[in-house]
Amino acid sequence: MDQATCPHGARRRDDPVEPRFGQGIAPPRDVLWRPRGFPCLADRASRQARVTASSRGRRGLEAIRADELNPTADLLPLGARSWLERRATTEDPCVKTETEGVPRTRKTLPETGADWPTLKEKLLSFKAKDVQWKRRRLGVFIYYAGDDVFEVGKEAYDLYHVENALGSETAFPSLKRMEEEVVDMGLQLLNGPEDACGNMTSGGSESILLAVKACRDRAKAQSRETLGGELIVPRSAHPAFDKAALYLGLTVKRISLQPDHRADVQAMADAITHKTLMLVGSAPCYPYGLVDPIEELSDLAIQRNLWLHVDACVGGYLLPFLTRNGVDTPHFDFTLPGVSSISADLHKFGYTPKAASTLFHRTKEQRAYQMFEFTNWPSGAMSTPTAAGTRSGGPIAGAWAVMHYLGSSGYQEKARQIVEVQRRVHQGLKDIADVTPLHDRTYSITPMISSTLDIHAVWRQMINLGWFSSSMTEPKAMHMMFHPAHLDVVDEYLEDLKKAANLAREKGIQGGVEARYN
Incomplete structure (x- = not known):
């Protein structure tokens, strides 16, 4: 029978309309589908999770196993199964998200509007808690080529x-x-x-x-x-x-x-x-x-x-x-x-x-x-x-x-700056005991490892010193992606990296670290 995509990204088998996107491809066993009028498995699992959680108290979701969420869990796609498994061990972020120790409640639309200066001040107060990327201490998420390019x-x-x-x-x-x-x-x-x-x-x-x-x-x-x-x-x-x-x-x-x-x-x-x-x-x-x-x-x-x-x-x-x-x-x-x-x-x-x-x-x-x-x-x-x-x-x-602003010559100069940053970082690492680059030649990205220190402890200390980057597990490493603006702070980076290595050597790491891409 003809198929079409259901509103939940799943498949229906009784719809006479067949769009060209994915035309004619039957759903594999682990793709959600639902006949018209029947609830999606994910909807059912979500409702069942809420019912089970409420019967077990405020932290009830923590006690639910994936197979309790849905007796046909093996029919769920891998992404949905892993999402349900995570939900089984964490509190619902839609129910409670703590900011500065204050439980979050659902926001309602204000009865009356606010003037822009007030809203701008509020936005700036939100932003003040974010990484200040213009300080050139960010090694992920933002690629900064200078104020002129930004403007x-x-x-x-x-x-x-x-x-x-x-x-x-x-x-x-x-x-x-x-x-x-x-x-x-x-x-x-x-x-x-x-x-x-x-x-x-x-x-x-x-x-x-x-x-x-x-x-x-x-x-x-x-x-x-x-x-x-x-x-x-x-x-x-x-x-x-x-x-x-x-x-x-x-x-x-x-x-x-x-x-x-x-x-x-x-x-x-x-x-x-x-x-x-x-x-x-x-x-x-x-x-x-x-x-x-x-x-x-x-x-x-x-x-x-x-x-x-x-x-x-x-x-x-x-x-x-x-x-x-x-x-x-x-x-x-x-x-x-x-x-x-x-x-x-x-x-x-x-x-x-x-x-x-x-x-x-x-x-x-x-x-x-x-x-x-x-x-x-x-x-x-x-x-x-x-x-x-x-x-x-x-x-x-x-x-x-x-x-058009940069042109080929501008991009070539930005690339030269990245080459220079990486050259100076690799040279500077020779003077920092216990921290070495994973590879001699990479393209902007520089994973750093240690055979004697917990490199994640070094990474955490760098975050404490104001340098925001990522980490990885295969092998265990701290992970920095360099961009042109880092040329202005490369000496400062190396100085703080030496401090971080010394602190990690003295203090180790407080608690576990989860390596994440985002």
Whole structure:
């Protein structure tokens, strides 16, 4: 029977309308579906959890096991199961979130409005509790290229913050022009062939989702098996591939890395089956800052007739300019014939306002499978190239303005500054006992390890000293992503790192540390 997507992202089997998105793909066993009029399993599990919790008291959720939440828990997708398991051991964040020791209650809309100066003061008081990223002490989340670049992006964003790219073909042709030019500039950097094309998206996760969606639907059009289709990715690949697989009814095989922490191409080749749809490589990967052997993956993709996606969300707008600064960077772009698509984040080392990424396809034929088109409703045809319908014009204008403001020479200078920061950090680490870089050469990202100290204790002490970065577990390391503005504070960073190592040596760490990406 025909299928359509239910409002909860699940499947219905009795709907006569079949949209093109995911057309004709039956739900695998671990994808939610519900006949019309029946509650979604997740809804039922959530209600049952609330009932069970209320019968056990305020902290009742802590005592609930996943199998108590839903007797058919094995029918839930992995993401839903893990969410339920977490809910079973933590209090509901919608019920209670403590800020400064005060239990949170649900906010209600004020009866009367407030004036802007009052609201601005309140917002600034909220912001005062956040990391002060302009102090250049942040090694994750924000990519700062200086006040001038920031102001250009901000003003351009403000000029277009109301405009809607959903109407770029009709009401706002300037947005269409700017997006096309941003994509053209990205394709030039990544050596896109004449038929290559792309779109702006809200971020790397959406770019990856759309690449996976296009790959899946193209495979289906070629009469290949897509039910339970597989993505083969290195263990270091971004979790967005798992998210995309969860959304699209696919599976992910994460393959162990080589000892040098790059993708093991032979192991990936050995994992290929008749269900394999996509191979993935990173340029560079987020955990280690290393570029996978994309040339070898390109050859493998051609040999096995598979889609190769290169996740260059970190390096897409950085690696080309590192090359121009004389840095030896591996080939990763469309010069390799097996590369089908590339994701590259503008709001990372493109230094543009969030939320801005790009997804590039080798051919227009490929991108056709990214599109969503629908006509079976009263308001006529709707066509969107991305997951979002409404898209703010702000990120498009901000990206266009920053790219024109910096130009190739500006980006090359920013890349030179990153090279200099990393050179000085690596040199300075030689004078800090017990802390060493995991790898001699990485691209912006520098994991640091210790054979004698608890490196997470060092990381915690750095946070106490005002340096906000992330940590990792394989191996145990502190994780810093350097950007151009760090050049102003690199000596201060090394001085505090030496202090942190000494403090960790003396005091150790208070309590456990959970390594997190966000």
